[in-house]
Amino acid sequence: MRxxxxxxxxxFRHGAMALLALLAxxxxxxxxxxxxxxxxxxxAVVNDESITxxxxxxxxxxxxxxxxxxxxxxQLRRLSTQVLRSMIDERLQMQEAKRLGITVQPEExxxxxxxxxxxxxxxxxxLAEAFKASGxxxxxxxxxxxxxxxxxxxxxxxxxxxxxxxxxEIDDALAQIKENADKPSHLVSQIFLAVDSxxxxxxxxxxxxxxxxxxxxxxxxxxxxxxxxxxATASSGGDVGWVQVGQMxxxxxxxxxxxxxxxxxxxxxxxxxxxxxxLRERREPRVTSAQDIKVSLNQIFLPIGAGARxxxxxxxxxxxxxxxxxxxxxxDMDAVAKxxxxxxxxxxxxxxxxxxxxxxxxxxxxxxxxxPSQPFPVxxxxxxxxxxxREEPIANLPSRQEIQRMLGEQKMELQSRRxxxxxxxxxxxxxxx
Numbered sequence: 001m002r003x004x005x006x007x008x009x010x011x012f013r014h015g016a017m018a019l020l021a022l023l024a025x026x027x028x029x030x031x032x033x034x035x036x037x038x039x040x041x042x043x044a045v046v047n048d049e050s051i052t053x054x055x056x057x058x059x060x061x062x063x064x065x066x067x068x069x070x071x072x073x074x075q076l077r078r079l080s081t082q083v084l085r086s087m088i089d090e091r092l093q094m095q096e097a098k099r100l101g102i103t104v105q106p107e108e109x110x111x112x113x114x115x116x117x118x119x120x121x122x123x124x125x126x127l128a129e130a131f132k133a134s135g136x137x138x139x140x141x142x143x144x145x146x147x148x149x150x151x152x153x154x155x156x157x158x159x160x161x162x163x164x165x166x167x168x169e170i171d172d173a174l175a176q177i178k179e180n181a182d183k184p185s186h187l188v189s190q191i192f193l194a195v196d197s198x199x200x201x202x203x204x205x206x207x208x209x210x211x212x213x214x215x216x217x218x219x220x221x222x223x224x225x226x227x228x229x230x231x232a233t234a235s236s237g238g239d240v241g242w243v244q245v246g247q248m249x250x251x252x253x254x255x256x257x258x259x260x261x262x263x264x265x266x267x268x269x270x271x272x273x274x275x276x277x278x279l280r281e282r283r284e285p286r287v288t289s290a291q292d293i294k295v296s297l298n299q300i301f302l303p304i305g306a307g308a309r310x311x312x313x314x315x316x317x318x319x320x321x322x323x324x325x326x327x328x329x330x331x332d333m334d335a336v337a338k339x340x341x342x343x344x345x346x347x348x349x350x351x352x353x354x355x356x357x358x359x360x361x362x363x364x365x366x367x368x369x370x371x372p373s374q375p376f377p378v379x380x381x382x383x384x385x386x387x388x389x390r391e392e393p394i395a396n397l398p399s400r401q402e403i404q405r406m407l408g409e410q411k412m413e414l415q416s417r418r419x420x421x422x423x424x425x426x427x428x429x430x431x432x433x
Contacts, residue, residue: 044084045430046091051084058140059083063219063227075217078210082228084431085207090147092423097150100157104146112145148235151416159415165407173403178392180245186256187281188248189221189238191229194273196421208267208274215264221278230273230420232413242283252277291354295364296389298330300337301344303381320375320382329370330388348385360385 039053060076060083097103117127128138191211195204211224222237229238245253249270259265259279268275300323302316319340327333337345353361363373367387375382398406 043432044088045428045432046088047095047428049091049095051087051091055087055140056080056084058137059087059144061134061136062140062144063223075210075213078206079214082207082210086228088429088431089420089424090144092420092427093147093151093154096419096423097154100154102150102153102157104149108149109142109145112149116141152235155412155416155419158419159412162415163408163411165404165411169407170400170403173407174398174400176246177244177398177403181392182285183245184257184285185242185244185283186279187242187283188240188256189225189278189280190231190233190240190252191221191225191238191276192231192233192273193228194230194417194421196417204274205267208276212264212267212276215276221264230417232409232416238278249275251275291352293353294350294389294391295353295387296350297348297364297385298333298388299345299348299383299385300327300333300340300342301378301381301383302342302375303344305380316382317375320384323384324372324374327372327384327386330386333372333386347388350389 039057041053042050043053043056044051060080063079063083113127114124116122117124120127120130122130127141131138131141191208193204193208193211195201207228211228214224215221222239225238226234228234233240240248243256245257248256249272251268251270252275255265255268255277256279259277261279261282264278265276268277300320302320304313304316308316323336327336334346353365356364359376359378363376363385364387367373367385369387369390371386373385375384377383
C-alpha cells in the first residue's frame with residue numbers, strides 16, 4: 001500500500017465543485033500543445049449523440065495532467081476505455097436532464113470557472129487561455145462540469161418522493177454509533193465502482209485494477225475519484241469524512257482498522273461493488289471518566305427518628321430490605337413509595353455521578369438500571385435508591401438531524417446509481433472504438 005500525505009477534512013460539495021480540485025493541481029503549460037486538433041472519428045454513439053476520438057483524447061489529457069509520468073501505450077489504451085465509459089454516462093445524464101427540462105444556469109458554469117481560476121491564481125477570464133496553452137479545449141471541462149452540476153438535480157427531482165428517513169432508522173444508526181464509540185474513527189477517501197449485474201464483474205474488476213495502477217503511478221487520489229467514482233463523494237474528490245466502525249461496509253471496516261495512516265488499499269470487493277480507500281487520519285476515542293456518567297435516580301426513604309426504640313429501628317430495616325428484594329423498575333418503586341406514603345421518596349432528578357455525595361456515589365456507580373440498592377443509612381433514616389436511566393458520555397456524537405442527513409445522502413446515492421443503471425440499460429449505445 002502506497003502512503004499519501006494526510007489532508008484536512010473537506011466539506012461535502014455538490015454541483016460545480018465536482019472538478020475544481022482536478023484543475024487546481026493541473027500544471028498549466030507543462031503539457032506540450034497538441035500537434036493537431038485530434039481526430040473527429042466517431043468512437044461511440046449514445047442514442048442520437050456522438051463522441052469523437054478528439055473528445056476522448058481531450059478528457060484523457062485532462063486526467064493525466066497532474067501525473068508525474070506519462071502512461072505507456074497499454075496504460076493509455078486502458079485509460080481511454082475508462083474515460084469513454086465516463087463520457088457515455090455523462091451523455092446519458094445530460095439527455096435525461098433535457099428530457100426532464102432541467103438545465104445548467106449560465107451563472108452556475110461561470111461560478112465553476114471562476115473558482116478554478118482563483119485556485120490556479122489566474123486573472124478573471126483567463127481559464128480558456130490557460131487551457132489553450134496546455135493544448136486543451138475548455139469545452140472538455142465545461143461538458144464534465146455541466147454533467148456534475150445537473151445530475152444531482154436530476155436525482156433530486158426523480159427521488160424526492162422515494163427518499164425518506166424514518167425515526168426508527170435514526171434510532172438504529174444512533175445506537176450503532178454509540179455501540180462503536182469506544183473504537184477509533186477514520187478520515188477516509190474512497191473510489192467506488194458499482195457492479196450492477198454479474199455480467200459486469202470482469203469488466204469492473206479490470207477497471208478498478210487499472211485505477212489502482214494509476215494511483216501507484218502517482219495520479220492524485222482526488223483526481224481519479226472525481227473522474228470515475230460512482231457515488232456522491234466523487235464531487236469532493238472521494239472525501240467520505242470521519243467514519244466510525246459500522247458506518248462503512250464490513251469489508252472496508254476490517255481493512256481500515258489495519259491500515260497505517262496515509263495508506264491506500266488495494267481494491268476491495270463489497271456486496272455492491274469495488275472500493276479503493278485512502279486512510280488520511282485516525283482518531284482514537286476520547287477516554288471518558290465514570291464521573292461524567294449521567295444517572296436519573298429514584299428513592300424510597302424510610303425515616304428513623306432520633307428517639308426511635310430498637311424494635312422500631314429493626315422494623316424499618318426489615319421493611320427497607322423487603323423493598324430492596326422485591327421492587328423491580330422505577331414505576332414499581334414509585335407505586336411502592338405511594339402505597340407506603342413514604343416521605344421524601346420518589347424521583348431525585350438527574351445528576352453526573354461526580355456531583356453525588358461520597359456514599360451515594362459509591363452505591364450508584366455500579367448499580368444496574370432498574371435494580372434497587374441495598375438499604376444504607378443516611379441522616380434521619382434509611383434509603384433505597386434505583387438508577388432509572390444511565391447515559392454514558394460520548395464524544396462528538398452527531399445530532400439526529402446530522403444522522404438524518406447522512407442516511408438521506410446514502411439513500412440518494414443509491415437512487416443515483418439505480419437511475420444511471422436504468423439509463424444504460426434502456427439506451428442505444430454503439431461503441432466503435
